[in-house]
Amino acid sequence: MMTFAPLALILLPLAAAVVSFALPERLSAWRNAANLGVACVKLVVVTYLLMQAEAGLVFEWRYEFLPGHDFVLRLDPLALLFVTLSVFLWLLTTIYAIAYFDRGPNLPRFFGFFNLCVLAATGVAMSGTAITFFLFYELLTLATWPLVAHKGDEKSLRAGRIYLTYTLAGSVAFLAGILWLQSLVGPIEFATPPDLAGVPALTLTLIFILCIGGLGVKAAIFPFHGWLPEAMAAPAPVSALLHAVAVVKAGAFGIVRMIYDVYGIGTVAELGLGVPLAALASVTILYGSVRALMQSDLKKRLAYSTVSQVSYIVLGASLIGPFAVIGGLVHLVHQGIMKITLFMCAGALANRMGIKAIADLDGAGRQMPVTMAAFSVGALGMIGMPPVAGFISKWYLGIGALQSDAAWVVAVLAGSSLLNAAYFLPLLYRAWLLPPPADRPAIRELATTRDRMLILPAALTALVSLGAGIFASLPFSPLGWATLIAEGGYLR
Amino acid sequence: MSPLDLLVAVPLCCMAAALLLGRAARGLILLAAPLMAGLALWLALLPPDAAYLVGQWELPLGILLRADGVARLMILATALVIGAVGLHALVEPPEKPGHAAQAETFWPLVYLLWAGANAGFLTTDLFNLYVTLEMVSLAAVALAAMGSLAAALRYFMIALLGSLAYLLGVALIVARYDTVDVTLLAQLAEPDLATLMALGLMTAGLLIKAALFPMHGWLPPAHAAAPAPASALLSAIAVKLGFVILVRLWFEAFPAITGPAALQVLGGLGAAAVLYGSVQAMRQDRLKALVAYSTVAQVGYLFLAFPLVAGAIDPGDAWAGMTLQAVAHMLAKAAMFLAAGLMLKAAAGERIADLGGLAQAMPLTVTAFGLAAVSLMGLPPSGGFTAKFLLLTAAIEQGAYLYAGVLILGGLLAAVYLFGALAACFAPATTPRTPVTGGLRTAAPLALAGLAIVMGFGGTALVELSAIAAPWAGPALILPEPAP
Numbered sequence: 010m011m012t013f014a015p016l017a018l019i020l021l022p023l024a025a026a027v028v029s030f031a032l033p034e035r036l037s038a039w040r041n042a043a044n045l046g047v048a049c050v051k052l053v054v055v056t057y058l059l060m061q062a063e064a065g066l067v068f069e070w071r072y073e074f075l076p077g078h079d080f081v082l083r084l085d086p087l088a089l090l091f092v093t094l095s096v097f098l099w100l101l102t103t104i105y106a107i108a109y110f111d112r113g114p115n116l117p118r119f120f121g122f123f124n125l126c127v128l129a130a131t132g133v134a135m136s137g138t139a140i141t142f143f144l145f146y147e148l149l150t151l152a153t154w155p156l157v158a159h160k161g162d163e164k165s166l167r168a169g170r171i172y173l174t175y176t177l178a179g180s181v182a183f184l185a186g187i188l189w190l191q192s193l194v195g196p197i198e199f200a201t202p203p204d205l206a207g208v209p210a211l212t213l214t215l216i217f218i219l220c221i222g223g224l225g226v227k228a229a230i231f232p233f234h235g236w237l238p239e240a241m242a243a244p245a246p247v248s249a250l251l252h253a254v255a256v257v258k259a260g261a262f263g264i265v266r267m268i269y270d271v272y273g274i275g276t277v278a279e280l281g282l283g284v285p286l287a288a289l290a291s292v293t294i295l296y297g298s299v300r301a302l303m304q305s306d307l308k309k310r311l312a313y314s315t316v317s318q319v320s321y322i323v324l325g326a327s328l329i330g331p332f333a334v335i336g337g338l339v340h341l342v343h344q345g346i347m348k349i350t351l352f353m354c355a356g357a358l359a360n361r362m363g364i365k366a367i368a369d370l371d372g373a374g375r376q377m378p379v380t381m382a383a384f385s386v387g388a389l390g391m392i393g394m395p396p397v398a399g400f401i402s403k404w405y406l407g408i409g410a411l412q413s414d415a416a417w418v419v420a421v422l423a424g425s426s427l428l429n430a431a432y433f434l435p436l437l438y439r440a441w442l443l444p445p446p447a448d449r450p451a452i453r454e455l456a457t458t459r460d461r462m463l464i465l466p467a468a469l470t471a472l473v474s475l476g477a478g479i480f481a482s483l484p485f486s487p488l489g490w491a492t493l494i495a496e497g498g499y500l501r
Numbered sequence: 502m503s504p505l506d507l508l509v510a511v512p513l514c515c516m517a518a519a520l521l522l523g524r525a526a527r528g529l530i531l532l533a534a535p536l537m538a539g540l541a542l543w544l545a546l547l548p549p550d551a552a553y554l555v556g557q558w559e560l561p562l563g564i565l566l567r568a569d570g571v572a573r574l575m576i577l578a579t580a581l582v583i584g585a586v587g588l589h590a591l592v593e594p595p596e597k598p599g600h601a602a603q604a605e606t607f608w609p610l611v612y613l614l615w616a617g618a619n620a621g622f623l624t625t626d627l628f629n630l631y632v633t634l635e636m637v638s639l640a641a642v643a644l645a646a647m648g649s650l651a652a653a654l655r656y657f658m659i660a661l662l663g664s665l666a667y668l669l670g671v672a673l674i675v676a677r678y679d680t681v682d683v684t685l686l687a688q689l690a691e692p693d694l695a696t697l698m699a700l701g702l703m704t705a706g707l708l709i710k711a712a713l714f715p716m717h718g719w720l721p722p723a724h725a726a727a728p729a730p731a732s733a734l735l736s737a738i739a740v741k742l743g744f745v746i747l748v749r750l751w752f753e754a755f756p757a758i759t760g761p762a763a764l765q766v767l768g769g770l771g772a773a774a775v776l777y778g779s780v781q782a783m784r785q786d787r788l789k790a791l792v793a794y795s796t797v798a799q800v801g802y803l804f805l806a807f808p809l810v811a812g813a814i815d816p817g818d819a820w821a822g823m824t825l826q827a828v829a830h831m832l833a834k835a836a837m838f839l840a841a842g843l844m845l846k847a848a849a850g851e852r853i854a855d856l857g858g859l860a861q862a863m864p865l866t867v868t869a870f871g872l873a874a875v876s877l878m879g880l881p882p883s884g885g886f887t888a889k890f891l892l893l894t895a896a897i898e899q900g901a902y903l904y905a906g907v908l909i910l911g912g913l914l915a916a917v918y919l920f921g922a923l924a925a926c927f928a929p930a931t932t933p934r935t936p937v938t939g940g941l942r943t944a945a946p947l948a949l950a951g952l953a954i955v956m957g958f959g960g961t962a963l964v965e966l967s968a969i970a971a972p973w974a975g976p977a978l979i980l981p982e983p984a985p
Contacts (some may be wrong), residue, residue: 074960075964166927
């Protein structure tokens with residue numbers, strides 16, 4: 010049965026997608042039950058797989074989809090890191106989305122594509138070959154477009170158009186890169202990195218640029234980040250999902266795979282590609298932060314914050330040192346849980362009190378204390394304040410930078426943390442310390458229409474971000490798992 | 502009579518019956534569709550070495566019907582497409598308002614097209630191929646006439662010219678070699694003036710039929726104006742026969758005398774077709790014209806593959822890519838025309854901008870359109886992706902970066918115009934829409950588009966199927982001893 014475990018993780022969301030598409034709106038209760046049920050089953054499966062993987066078992070499922078090209082699903086520890094993150098956050102986002110939409114138009118379509126997104130993200134994580142990765146990466150693009158354009162108004166359609174322009178161009182560059190490499194070294198399996206010895210350095214460099222450039226579009230690396238702030242036109246659950254789990258993470262994850270499982274750190278160092286990439290990531294980190302500071306819209310500010318934060322992962326991967334790798338990998342998870350907290354809170358604020366601009370946040374903490382408390386935890390974590398999870402990421406990245414003789418990165422981290430503080434602390438000040446405007450509904454009024462399911466997921470992820478920081482030394486914490494991955498393969 | 506003959510005989514009988522039955526003929530498809538699908542499936546699943554079946558008479562006198570990989574795939578796709586289109590037409594008669602008689606003429610034409618296409622895919626005799634070409638052209642012109650008489654007349658004139666050129670070429674071949682059999686010609690052909698002229702004439706004639714740029718002019722008006730089921734058959738099947746005959750000529754009969762330069766010309770025209778057709782499709786503001794120009798672009802890929810097949814050390818990948826591109830386009834384009842027809846019936850007008858609100862009103866039809874679009878763009882998982890992936894791999898391996906670039910750019914351009922049409926369906930409607938949906942009407946395009954997607958999962962089997970008795974796999978046919 011266990012060789013089919015990776016396949017099951019793909020088929021479960023597919024089943025949920027089919028059910029969502031097929032059931033009419035009046036049977037929405039059944040649809041919700043199916044979505045939640047499948048998400049829970051997946052969580053159980055993944056928990057079991059985590060325990061198996063800890064014991065050193067690697068599950069693999071393959072079939073030849075074209076002569077000479079295998080379709081491979083492989084659950085190595087790195088795959089499980091991403092799978093676990095996506096499965097956990099998906100359950101919460103599903104709960105949140107059900108509460109957020111209640112009964113809106115076109116929900117069968119929404120939940121159908123939502124599940125296809127889960128499928129694609131899980132597939133990206135489990136891909137064992139470059140082609141398999143590309144298949145799911147592309148499916149992710151396709152499944153996300155209807156979600157971005159969901160509202161169907163002028164702004165959403167525009168956002169969808171921009172999203173497709175960027176991501177399709179990126180996919181094409183990535184495809185050209187891997188096909189070029191495959192024409193030189195044969196099919197690329199992540200478990201057995203190809204032998205690049207006979208390939209000229211210039212060719213390798215060009216292919217690297219094509220692939221990282223293509224993946225960098227989804228990871229929103231400067232100057233390919235333009236689609237992400239636009240995509241804020243999408244409904245809040247979609248934004249949460251795009252930013253924390255699916256699209257940007259698929260890009261960042263792909264970059265990690267390219268550096269460690271295709272090229273290998275030796276080749277990357279030899280070609281001198283790590284430092285330019287780290288520099289680009291640093292530019293993105295600072296640029297994103299500065300742009301975030303300039304936004305007056307809450308969701309836009311969070312969007313630029315994502316541009317900045319995702320590049321921490323790329324930075325960690327490109328520094329090529331044990332602590333930097335751990336820092337980058339653990340940030341894949343930490344950024345996910347913290348950013349989803351922030352977006353779910355932002356959605357709740359907009360949904361319950363119509364707060365969209367930062368100037369409207371005054372006194373929000375008194376009216377929605379739980380939401381704002383969760384938001385505060387996420388914001389402090391993003392700044393890198395202990396004991397929230399974000400601190401661990403930055404700590405490891407900093408040590409890693411010193412190990413790799415890149416002290417300038419520490420300055421980037423410090424500068425970025427200051428900028429993070431500059432754009433997050435005013436929000437907390439407004440929310441907790443300023444009085445609410447007079448026309449705002451009182452807390453008692455709000456309580457009469459309270460929907461706990463809109464608030465609880467964010468509260469839970471806030472607690473998890475705290476827990477991931479406080480209990481970082483435990484083996485099943487994100488840090489523990491990232492260390493396991495780094496020890497398992499990347500420090501060879 | 503072997504079951505192979507039935508693939509041609511059954512549609513011919515159906516045609517005769519349809520002519521006799523008149524209005525009652527529509528029900529015939531309920532019988533013909535499953536029967537033909539069964540036969541085509543049987544053919545596809547035959548063991549590979551059973552490619553040569555009908556040989557009551559010895560060569561060079563006998564008519565050789567041969568079920569190689571290309572024929573098996575094309576016949577199966579034809580059966581699926583005509584079956585689905587026919588079932589769709591059963592509930593959604595292809596007639597303009599006030600022209601009820603049109604539906605009656607539709608059915609005999611469908612069966613004529615079916616018989617002609619199947620015979621054309623199976624035969625390896627240049628003169629038989631001429632006959633099938635005429636059958637298909639006749640049916641296609643008449644189907645096009647159901648929409649616009651002017652476009653059909655233009656189509657008729659050009660098709661006539663193509664047929665004449667082809668026939669002239671065949672005459673030259675007969676005069677020179679005394680045979681019209683492809684497999685025999687492969688052994689006899691010499692690069693002399695008569696042969697080169699013959700090949701040039703036949704190729705020119707067939708390129709017109711296949712609507713390769715710059716001989717595509719007749720296609721967009723004819724395909725865009727016809728009723729949706731007719732457009733589906735025209736785009737999916739009619740243009741493919743010209744392509745298959747060209748494959749027979751260039752790779753089977755005369756591989757020895759088609760030089761690399763000539764192959765590059767075909768490939769270059771194909772590349773130009775991809776770019777030109779895509780750019781034209783982007784400029785259309787009417788939905789069916791967009792879909793028709795997309796056919797011009799998709800046909801380009803078929804010919805872009807020619808130099809890739811010829812230039813490969815192991816042509817298996819490029820050959821499969823070419824064949825699967827034809828099959829995937831058949832399924833996806835038929836689905837897209839049927840879906841577009843339904844969408845336009847519900848929309849406010851025939852422009853793309855009039856499609857607003859349809860994503861809500863007809864989600865399944867828009868889904869069919871979207872899935873077909875995914876395959877046409879070459880995005881995974883789909884038959885279109887498998888085909889383009891194989892072609893792209895072949896192009897990069899041979900260092901044909903220009904073709905690789907066109908393959909990639911063509912996919913992007915297709916994404917631009919097809920997503921543009923899809924996005925229009927998501928826009929809010931100005932007036933409420935009355936959806937045209939239900940039953941076979943919606944199921945047919947959805948099934949065809951679904952098949953185009955499912956093709957993406959069966960790559961290995963399809964590649965193996967396409968390689969059966971392929972010309973590059975060596976002389977598979979052991980010729981019988983000449984009769985004393």
